[in-house]
Amino acid sequence: MSKDKVYVDGTVGLGGHSIAILEASSPSGILYGFEWNENSFKIAQERLKKFKDRVKLFNKNFISIKEVLQKEGVLADGILLDLGISSFLLEHSKRGFSFQKNEILDMRINYSIKLTAKDILNTYDYQKLAQIFKKGEVPKAEKFAKFICEKRKKQSFETTNDLVKAIKEFFKTSKKNLLAIIFQSLRIEVNKELENLEIALKNLPEVLKPFGRILIISFHSLEDRIVKNAFKHNPKIKILTKKPVTPSLEEIKRNPKARSAKMRVGERL
Ligand SMILES: C[S@@+](CC[C@H](N)C(=O)[O-])C[C@H]1O[C@@H](n2cnc3c(N)ncnc32)[C@H](O)[C@@H]1O
Structure with missing residues (x-):
């Protein structure tokens, strides 16, 4: 150099x-x-x-x-x-980037971003959610988006644990790869990466x-x-x-x- x-x-x-x-x-x-x-x-x-x-x-x-x-x-x-x-962000930010920590589902890299991950999960319509999951190459994206929309009628998504539980319930597995790509797909949307x-x-x-x-x-x-x-x-x-x-x-x-x-x-x- x-x-x-x-x-x-x-x-x-x-x-x-x-x-x-x-x-x-x-x-x-x-x-x-x-x-x-x-x-x-x-x-x-x-x-x-x-x-x-x-x-x-x-x-x-x-x-x-x-x-x-x-x-x-x-x-x-x-x-x-x-x-x-x-x-550092995964482990110490407390912004819900990691499925291995129970934190508020925020995922904003910078706080000036308007929508958090929980806003998206709780308010986006089914098509928009399905699109996020498809773009993130999540398997069964459409059906999973429908499942999220049904779940949130009973209780809104607030924490990373709420999302992890929903993933386990829908996919009947808690494989790390699957959790990682679903978390990643939301993070990509929140931050418009x-x-x-x-x-x-x-x-x-x-x-x-x-x-x-x-x-x-x-x-x-x-x-x-x-x-x-x-x-x-x-x-x-x-x-x-x-x-x-x-x-x-x-x-x-x-x-x-x-x-x-x-x-x-x-x-x-
Ligand atoms: C993989 S880390 C970089 C690590 C860094 N190269 C080092 O040596 O420590 C990516 C960093 O980029 C930041 N980042 C992500 N998107 C960004 C953006 N659009 N503009 C500026 N920084 C961004 C993240 O906050 C994170 O700190």
Whole structure:
């Protein structure tokens, strides 16, 4: 990684990648960091303080990267998006992201988002719910949506346990994979994750320098498909990874959460 360059981390989280970028581009590389979640942002701010004016952090959605960089009058040499949510949000946010914790079914990455997961489960009509589950590749999406609509007539959905119970009752199983994709499908809807990714992929090549690179790490096929197609259909992008790069067995052993990661890289023409 060269010096005197401008990098963007669109998903700072607690700052792991940002710190690595700042260290590798020392002493003069500049990092613009974006983190939408309020609590992660505060922690990252503390952790990145030592890099002083080499880092500019924004508690914003990564769809605003283009606007911010244009306002600052800079183009980027490299842009990174490490999609999804972090272990920190799953384990400590108390926003109901995990089926393994009994919490209020909120799932908003940022509190300015209007609808929570429980609002969606309790108010969306059957067709809209079925669409969310279908989009999230949940099996028996239509029938499950109908089941949710029947259940909520008796008692509204409030907590993650309420949803877990309904899943177990309908599917007659509590397989982790199934729980994970149903929770994921709701999280994607609450935070408009696929829409945000599409907007970002359209805008980001415009704020890259020639030969600047955009690197996206995704964790499920819905995201990876969007990244693959966006790169393929953007005439300003040369694809550097014909196939997505996946973690080695050794890396998966060290960090099992990386097992489904897929990385694609494009270069600005
Ligand atoms: C997988 S984690 C990133 C971890 C980070 N790379 C690190 O090294 O710690 C994804 C992060 O992106 C944030 N995020 C999700 N959607 C976002 C969006 N649209 N804009 C900005 N941040 C977002 C989440 O809050 C989460 O902290």
